[in-house]
Amino acid sequence: MKPPTTVRALRPGGEIEIREGLAGLTAGRITVLYRRAPLLRPVSDPKKLWAMFERSSLVLTAWRGRHLVGIARVLSDGELYSILVDLAVEPDMQGHGIGKLLVRSVLDRCQGTDLLLRGSIGALFAHVGLQSVTDAWVVPG
Numbered sequence: 001m002k003p004p005t006t007v008r009a010l011r012p013g014g015e016i017e018i019r020e021g022l023a024g025l026t027a028g029r030i031t032v033l034y035r036r037a038p039l040l041r042p043v044s045d046p047k048k049l050w051a052m053f054e055r056s057s058l059v060l061t062a063w064r065g066r067h068l069v070g071i072a073r074v075l076s077d078g079e080l081y082s083i084l085v086d087l088a089v090e091p092d093m094q095g096h097g098i099g100k101l102l103v104r105s106v107l108d109r110c111q112g113t114d115l116l117l118r119g120s121i122g123a124l125f126a127h128v129g130l131q132s133v134t135d136a137w138v139v140p141g
């Protein structure tokens with residue numbers, strides 16, 4: 001596990017710290033963030049939600065002091081492929097670069113593997129150097 005990454009304030013009055021792992025997280029905290037962001041996930045089933053996190057290869061969280069302000073979750077084989085499956089930032093803190101910071105931190109930790117993700121936030125992904133591809137296929141959820 002990497003030590004926490006602390007970055008300078010993205011807005012006056014605070015620093016954002018990126019932490020790796022489940023420390024400080026609970027299903028309840030994740031639910032609040034997902035509901036507020038919003039990110040449509042099975043928040044009505046805390047057991048299922050927590051299992052999703054426990055079985056993830058990598059969980060990164062963004063903190064402003066004691067407040068959870070962002071989450072990213074990755075599934076990876078550690079060799080060839082990593083998939084960024086969920087990204088959410090607290091609405092009061094959106095638009096201040098925390099999303100980009102989380103994706104950059106994911107890229108940093110998943111170096112050496114192809115990082116795949118699905119989503120429509122093109123501007124964010126382009127900012128951190130990702131390219132859109134046309135040869136990906138999904139089973140609609």
Ligand SMILES: CC(C)(COP(=O)(O)OP(=O)(O)OC[C@H]1O[C@@H](n2cnc3c(N)ncnc32)[C@H](O)[C@@H]1OP(=O)(O)O)[C@@H](O)C(=O)NCCC(=O)NCCS
Pocket residue numbers: 037038039086087088089090093094095096097098099100101118119120121122123124125127
């Ligand atoms: C998407 C999300 C994580 C971005 O977090 P953030 O901290 O606001 O992102 P940043 O401040 O780093 O913004 C990065 C860029 O992405 C753009 N962006 C942010 N949200 C966007 C959205 N929903 N659609 C399109 N572009 C978006 C911003 O305009 C910004 O581009 P700019 O610098 O050219 O203005 C956050 O808006 C969120 O939690 N949304 C709800 C959940 C969600 O949709 N998650 C993504 C699932 S793949």
